[in-house]
Amino acid sequence: MPHPHGQIYAYSQMPLKIRTELNSCRAHHGKTGSCLICDMNREEKAFQQRVIFENAHFIAYLPFFTDYPYGLFIVSKPHKTALSDFTAEENSSLAEMLKSMTGAMDTLFDRLFPYMMVIHQRPVNGEDVEAFYHFHIEFYPPLRDANRIKYYASSEMGAWAACNPKAIEETAEELREAFTRYQAKESRGKG
Numbered sequence: 001m002p003h004p005h006g007q008i009y010a011y012s013q014m015p016l017k018i019r020t021e022l023n024s025c026r027a028h029h030g031k032t033g034s035c036l037i038c039d040m041n042r043e044e045k046a047f048q049q050r051v052i053f054e055n056a057h058f059i060a061y062l063p064f065f066t067d068y069p070y071g072l073f074i075v076s077k078p079h080k081t082a083l084s085d086f087t088a089e090e091n092s093s094l095a096e097m098l099k100s101m102t103g104a105m106d107t108l109f110d111r112l113f114p115y116m117m118v119i120h121q122r123p124v125n126g127e128d129v130e131a132f133y134h135f136h137i138e139f140y141p142p143l144r145d146a147n148r149i150k151y152y153a154s155s156e157m158g159a160w161a162a163c164n165p166k167a168i169e170e171t172a173e174e175l176r177e178a179f180t181r182y183q184a185k186e187s188r189g190k191g
Contacts (some may be wrong), residue, residue: 029132038132
């Protein structure tokens with residue numbers, strides 16, 4: 001039964017995925033002196049084929065490594081580490097981005113588009129990650145087309161080696177087109 005809900009988790013130990021992400025960001029910063037996610041933003045903007053939309057403070061794209069055909073990331077453009085770092089203007093910009101991207105997903109197949117959304121921000125205690133970690137939101141949408149779900153195979157789960165059944169550049173183009181249709185629909189609704 002479809003239903004919206006939110007959850008906040010507190011773990012006694014840092015989950016493996018978050019620990020791996022933080023370690024990768026730390027290692028990249030150690031090698032290059034720059035933030036891995038800032039560098040990802042630059043690369044995605046330069047490549048353009050996976051970018052869906054950007055506004056003044058956020059960029060939305062399908063990263064090349066996403067497990068899901070429409071596994072969207074929303075990333076702050078300025079280097080910030082948590083929601084609490086944002087100005088009022090940045091919070092409004094994030095709200096606009098979230099509304100636009102979820103609207104585009106609903107428009108993609110002309111149906112409500114299920115997803116799980118996860119906010120990645122700095123840990124609440126422990127080491128200072130300001131130099132190398134970056135706020136972002138990840139979407140895990142299970143649809144691979146209007147009526148087909150992307151199921152994980154046992155080897156994908158067991159080896160933590162997901163296999164995306166579609167090329168990200170193709171699904172990014174589909175989502176960009178849906179975003180354009182969503183924007184047109186929103187404009188007609190305001191007029």
